[in-house]
Amino acid sequence: MNIVVLDGKLLNPGDVDWGPVETLGNLKVYDNSSPEQVAGRAAEADIILTNKVPLRRPLLADLPRVRMVGVLATGYDVVDIDAFAERGIPVCNVVAYGVNDVAQHVFALLLELCRRTSAHTDSIRSGQWTARGEWCYWLHTPVCLEGQTLGLVGFGNIGRRVGELANAFGMNVLASCRTPKHPPTYAPFAFATLDQVLTRCEVISLHCPLTPETRELINRKRLAKMKRGAILLNTARGPLVNEADVAEALHSGQLGGYGADVMVSEPPAADNPLFHTPNTLLTPHMAWATVRARQNIINLTAENIRRWQNGTPVNVVNAPLGQ
Template identity: 40%
Template sequence: MNRILMNLGFEAKYDAFEERLKAAGFQVVRTGERLPAQIIECGKGCQAAVINAEDQWTKETMEGLKDTLGLIARFGVGLDNVDLDAARGLGIKVANSAGANKESVAECAVTLMLECTRRISWLDGKLRDGQWKGLPRTHQFSGKTVGLIGFGAIAQCVAGMAKGFGCKVLACDVIKNETAAKRLDTVFCEMDELLEKSDFISLHVPLTEDTRHMVSEAFLKKMKPTAILINTSRGPVVDEKALYRALKEGWIQAAGLDVFEQEPPGGDNPLFGLHNIIVTPHAASSTEEAAGNIADLCMENICSYFETGIPKYFIK
């Protein structure tokens, strides 16, 4: 019987996926270990591993399991915790659930845009404190310009939603999907133009050495003073010290963050003391619908690997 390391922890929300694996004939070794040595100990004899975003799938981890491990299947999309070069060198296939959570993350990004501009939570707090009149006006989202950095599946969903509000959409990406851009009435432009013209800038890039701290002081100073930054991608894409200064000193109007440089962020994170930021706990894809889609694609990857040697959503 093929053994699968299910490295997703023991939360009840993953129980149904464990049962699906068992029903498909796999022996499941379930764990929540994060560090290489502990993962290796739990994963001995496993042919595949289902992983989360927090596990450290380093060269050390994979070398410790290389005698049997042939597949790493991400229960989700991001792969910045996986050493892809090491996996290739050891002949270990890596797959993810690409596109499974695109609508959920896009909804969160647009919700943060609306929250930052209409200030719903702030108004809720004011009303609960007894204030009814005399509150300042907010701004509408409709008709504004939304700039997307990265134009993959999630960003394309954001574009479609923003167009529903009558927004103009700009995009910047090293890969220009002209077909999708035409369908979504989105205009590609260079980064400086996007920063100069956008009322909202939404980040949709993977975490790489090129994108780490991409949102720097120089980046933020090129944005409009009335602009709003949204990040539902990866926390380290944003230099939080620079963002704090930008929000504190009024370089930009506001920010909405679902992700942070350190996760979970400390309670003493200075960003939490600002009035012009909305934060959520890396929950953009945490919907029942996204989880169901991810589970389906993850099962497809595993079954395809054991049937053909190649997972369905193979990262080459």
């Protein structure tokens, strides 16, 4: 069985092990693939694995052997799942591979926005503390999270873990999701509507998938509903926000801070409006990138393949006809 990885370099630059997948077939790993290269590289593939290389309907005619697609991530918007379903080809993703990793990154962004540790370190190194001659100073008044309310938009594995961490910091937690169920045991917690989250929370963190309904979920209209000075965090998908509207809200002070690990275009254009906004932290889609999380992706992908080979597929995000 031929297994082709279309873009394996970022997942494994050499510090994790492809072994669990290699034992299941003839594995060929490409560092990256342009859309024009996919047909040639995957023409003999029984299993195609992709992270960010798009697999769209027109490609199917050039992939006569493919029988399974694995997405090396949780989000699967890079694959036309309906087109593959029509061919009876399951598309499987990996879930819960880096829950703690991403949740910790959320709080890395939040705490930096609240405490500005990097800015103060830079000021000390530039001689400001020495020049001031006082035992203490601050460039930005620090913010305490205890007693503030965190709003979660989306309450899957990562959203739930972020809520647990927020509770440990003494925050109140509200969660907006499509199907509220299994409330956590900690308090104070409540399920809420999106409007309630927007209007009642000092911090809002996005954890929902990117769909036609959630694209630009956060826009000028919804930003205006938020508490003035609230902090917005996005470690889910860049297009959940309208970046120009977020930039405007940061300049006006309607938003007190924005922390994002994802952007609408990755990499972003040089003229992205968020490059010149105050109180903004941007990281290059790296929350998932710990060694632990990346090895988990490979291990879980191998398990997806093994289960499919055994006739008991798991983590199937489409519904192949005939299954």
